[in-house]
Amino acid sequence: TDKGLGTLTYLIWFDGFSLMLLCLLFLALVETMVVHNLYTTNHIRLALEFDAVARGVLLFYLVPLMSTFCILSAVEGMRTIGIVLMSVTGxxxxxxxxxxLRGYSKQNTRKRRELGAAVM
Structure with missing residues (x-):
């Protein structure tokens, strides 16, 4: 229903932007929980590497591209570009x-073999 203010599309854009930021915060929380789990299970090296990669991906990759997606989706005629950008980002x-993770697994397997050969 119209409240006499007309069409308020910017409120919809702002709400979407807030939800996107909430999702990014949730993703950062999950990343922190994974790193904590790796620390408590004594996988310290993996925890440090995963934390470094995840922080870099979040701060320098996901946040700028998702913010750009939200801004482009608010501009009329640019919504398709925003959706394509978002799908490429994901x-x-x-x-x-x-x-x-594949690189870490290969490196970890090689070290286990070297340790096994040294013990025998």
């Missing part, structure tokens, strides 16, 4: 995390 960040 896929690329998942790929970066997978590459990091």
């Amino acid at each position: 896929g690329t960040s998942i790929a970066l995390c997978a590459i990091f």
Whole structure:
């Protein structure tokens, strides 16, 4: 219903931006919980590497691109570009995390083999 103010699209954009920031905060909280779990299970090196990569991805990759997505989706005619940017952002960040974990797993396996050979 119209309250006499007309169409207020900026309120919808601002609410979406606030929800996006809330999701980023939740993602940072989950990352912190994962790092804490790695520390408590004595995987300190993995915790440090995961924390460094995740902080870099969050601060320098996800926040600017998701903010740009929110701004572009608020501008008329730019919504499609914002959606494409958001889908590329999600896929690329998942790929970066997978590459990091695969590299860590290979390095960790090599060290275990070296330790096993040294013990025998």
